[in-house]
Amino acid sequence: MHHIGVPLRASVAARNIVWDVIFVGRFVEKKGLIELLEAVELLAERAPLRVALIGDGPMKDEVAKKAAASRANIILLGALSPAEVAHHLAASRMLVAPSKQASDGDCEGLPTVVVEAAAAALPVVATLHSGIPEAVLDGRTGLLSPEGDVARLAANIMMLFENHNLASDLGRQGRAFVENAFDMSKQTAILETYYEDISAGASR
Known part of the structure; x- marks a missing residue:
């Protein structure tokens, strides 16, 4: 297993919280957006949660209707550039990525935003789905729950909302984990050695 990784900044900026919960991704069934809205x-x-949803997709109208009917403060920010996404991640308390297997069998690989959030020292609340547990270590860099378990998802969100020290610890440990296992420059160098070894073997 070789992870591609993400670019890392030398340091993480001080966090000025605007959003308690942020979601980034396509508005499709496998992303678990409906479960997120139900948990909120x-x-x-x-909890007076401030929730930001970044993205677009075929479920946009359904998500917008459900958000408008919610008692929570949910804002749809639309599709944004990578720089704008990074700005909002830096202004958030946690990333929530409640991915699941869709009814047609569609699944995630490993959502890049999960790693990007950890790189920004943001704790991740997610699900035990596909490759997510490779990047989110339950109780160490974030909190995981079973797919589709709205009650557990809500409990994990509430845990980080109420316990700022825990959220900070998970975020710090997430950053350290990404530096070790998902740093794009390191991962690329390792990948190059694989190619070199294969090329050397082929030339013998």
Whole structure:
């Protein structure tokens, strides 16, 4: 298994929280957006969550309708550039990526934004889906729950919303994990050695 990795900045900027929860991705079934909105709604009376949804896709109208009917403060920011996404990640308390297998069998690989969030020292609340546990270590760099488990997803969101020290610790450990296992420059150098070894073997 070889992970491509993401570019890393030398340091992580101080966080000025605007959003408690941020989601980044296509508005399609496998991203678990409906489960996210249901989890946020479960917490509406307990926590004044500020939720940002970044992206677009075939479920946009359904998501917008559900967000408008929610008691939570949910803002759809649309599709944004990578620089704009990075800006909003830096202004968030946690990334939520509640991915699941879609009804047609469609699944994730490893969502790049999960690694990008960890690189920004952002704790990740996600699901035990596909490659996500390779980048989100439950209880160490983020919190994981079973696919489609809205109650557990809500509990994990609430845990980080209430416990800022825990959120900070998970984010710091997530950054360290990415530096070790998902740094694009390091991963590219390792990949190059694989090609060199194969080329050397072929020339013998």
